[in-house]
Amino acid sequence: MYINQTDPDGTLAWLVQELQRAEEDEQYVHILSHIPPGDGECLESWARNYYKIVNRYSKTIQAQFYGHIHVDSFTVFYENMDDDSSTPTNVLYASPSVTTYTYLNPAFRIYELEPGINYRVADFHTYFLNLSKATTIDDEPRWELLYSAKVGV
Numbered sequence: 288m289y290i291n292q293t294d295p296d297g298t299l300a301w302l303v304q305e306l307q308r309a310e311e312d313e314q315y316v317h318i319l320s321h322i323p324p325g326d327g328e329c330l331e332s333w334a335r336n337y338y339k340i341v342n343r344y345s346k347t348i349q350a351q352f353y354g355h356i357h358v359d360s361f362t363v364f365y366e367n368m369d370d371d372s373s374t375p376t377n378v379l380y381a382s383p384s385v386t387t388y389t390y391l392n393p394a395f396r397i398y399e400l401e402p403g404i405n406y407r408v409a410d411f412h413t414y415f416l417n418l419s420k421a422t423t424i425d426d427e428p429r430w431e432l433l434y435s436a437k438v439g440v
Contacts, residue, residue, distance in 0.1 A: 292332040299336055306344040315349045315405050323353040323381055325362065338368045345376040349407045352398075357384040359394060359413055359433075383413065392418050394433065410437035 294300055302318075309316050318341075324334035341348055341364050360381045367373040383394035394415040400406045414430040421428065 292330045293336050303340055306347055310347045316347050317349055318351040320353055322355045323379055342376050348377055349405055351379040353381045356381050357388045359383040392416055
């Protein structure tokens with residue numbers, strides 16, 4: 288049983304402090320973390336508070352980058368977290384995994400950021416290793432472009 292599910296270790300309080308400082312200094316931020324909010328292993332009340340923080344600092348946070356879920360996906364944050372027809376405020380990128388967990392081919396993503404002061408994600412390229420083609424131990428890994436977000440390859 289959790290006594291404080293909203294911020295058990297003070298991480299959200301720390302995050303607000305850092306985001307407030309960045310906002311005051313007119314800086315931009317990328318958030319990098321492991322377990323994304325909304326995942327079954329993330330406390331729901333913590334995730335809802337995190338969502339509110341992201342919405343409050345949506346002009347400061349340029350993107351969020353997560354792992355853990357082993358799939359290639361993204362999540363759009365909305366002004367009203369319970370209404371996905373409300374205004375979009377931010378994006379959470381979840382990169383695929385290089386492990387073969389759940390029978391997936393290993394994959395990774397390379398992000399391209401806009402140069403200058405805001406460093407928004409301009410594009411990203413996702414590569415994978417087709418294990419069916421890597422049939423012997425002597426085969427060199429051959430990473431193939433799965434797609435580019437900008438051009439939709």
